[in-house]
Amino acid sequence: MLHIQGLKKGFQVAGKDVPILNIPEWTVSQGEKLAMIGPSGSGKSTLLHLISGILSPDKGEIIMMEMALHQMSESVRDRFRAENIGYILQDFHLIPSLMARQNVEIVMSGNRSKTERRELIDFWFEKVGLSDRSRHLPSQLSRGQQQRVAMIRALINEPKLVLADEPTGSLDWETADEVTGLLLDLCASKDHTLIVVTHDLNMADRFEKCVHIHEINELRSARSRSYEPVPFISS
Numbered sequence: 001m002l003h004i005q006g007l008k009k010g011f012q013v014a015g016k017d018v019p020i021l022n023i024p025e026w027t028v029s030q031g032e033k034l035a036m037i038g039p040s041g042s043g044k045s046t047l048l049h050l051i052s053g054i055l056s057p058d059k060g061e062i063i064m065m066e067m068a069l070h071q072m073s074e075s076v077r078d079r080f081r082a083e084n085i086g087y088i089l090q091d092f093h094l095i096p097s098l099m100a101r102q103n104v105e106i107v108m109s110g111n112r113s114k115t116e117r118r119e120l121i122d123f124w125f126e127k128v129g130l131s132d133r134s135r136h137l138p139s140q141l142s143r144g145q146q147q148r149v150a151m152i153r154a155l156i157n158e159p160k161l162v163l164a165d166e167p168t169g170s171l172d173w174e175t176a177d178e179v180t181g182l183l184l185d186l187c188a189s190k191d192h193t194l195i196v197v198t199h200d201l202n203m204a205d206r207f208e209k210c211v212h213i214h215e216i217n218e219l220r221s222a223r224s225r226s227y228e229p230v231p232f233i234s235s
C-alpha cells in the first residue's frame with residue numbers, strides 16, 4: 001500500500017540545511033496497523049506530512065497504492081489525499097461554531113444525497129457511542145468525545161490509509177485507552193491501513209507492530225540525539 005524509496009527531507013534553519021529524514025526503504029502493507037515511536041524532534045510528524053503529501057521530499061519517492069505521490073500536480077494530489085487518506089491530530093481541529101455532526105458533514109463527498117449523509121452520520125455517531133451528542137457544539141463535548149468526532153471525520157469517507165499524530169496526546173490515560181481501542185476496532189472493521197505516531201507506550205503496546213523511527217531513519221537530528229527521557233521522581 002505504501003512504499004518509500006530513497007527518501008530525504010531537511011529544513012532550512014537560519015540559512016542552513018538541517019537534514020531530518022533519510023529513509024532508504026520502507027514498506028507498509030495494506031491493512032497493517034502500526035504505531036511509530038521515537039524521541040521528540042526525530043521526524044515522526046514530518047514523515048506523516050510527507051506520506052500525506054502535505055510536504056514534498058527533497059529526494060526519493062513515496063508510492064501509495066501504486067501512485068507516485070509527488071509526481072502528481074498539486075490539485076490531483078489534494079484530491080487523492082481527500083479520497084484516500086484520513087488524518088487525525090492531537091488537537092481535534094473541530095470548527096467551534098459547527099455542531100459535531102456538521103463538523104463531519106463538511107468533509108463528506110458530495111455524491112451522496114442529504115438522506116444518505118444523515119443516515120451515515122447517525123450510524124457513525126452510534127458506533128462511537130455519541131448518538132445523543134451529535135447536535136452538540138465541540139465546546140459542549142469532553143476532550144475524549146471531541147476526539148471521537150475527529151475520528152469519525154477522518155474515517156467517514158472510508159480512506160485506504162489513516163494517519164494519526166499523537167491522537168491520545170491530550171487525553172487522560174483511561175480516555176486514551178478507550179480512544180485507542182475504538183480507533184483500532186474501526187480501522188480493523190474496514191481493513192484500513194493505520195499509522196499512528198505516539199509517545200504513549202500503552203497505546204503502542206496495543207498495536208500488532210511498533211516501529212521506532214530510528215529503525216527506518218538513518219539520521220538522528222541534533223535534538224533527538226540529545227534527548228534523554230527524564231526519570232520520574234516521586235516526592
Ligand SMILES: Nc1ncnc2c1ncn2[C@@H]1O[C@H](COP(=O)(O)OP(=O)(O)OP(=O)(O)O)[C@@H](O)[C@H]1O
Pocket residue numbers: 011012013020038039040041042043044045046047221223
Ligand atoms: N517547517 C520547519 N522548519 C524548520 N524545521 C522544522 C520544520 N518542521 C519541523 N522542523 C524540525 O524538524 C525536526 C523534526 O520535527 P517533527 O515535528 O517531525 O518531530 P517529531 O518526531 O514529530 O517530534 P515530536 O515527537 O516532538 O512531535 C525538528 O527538529 C523540528 O524542529
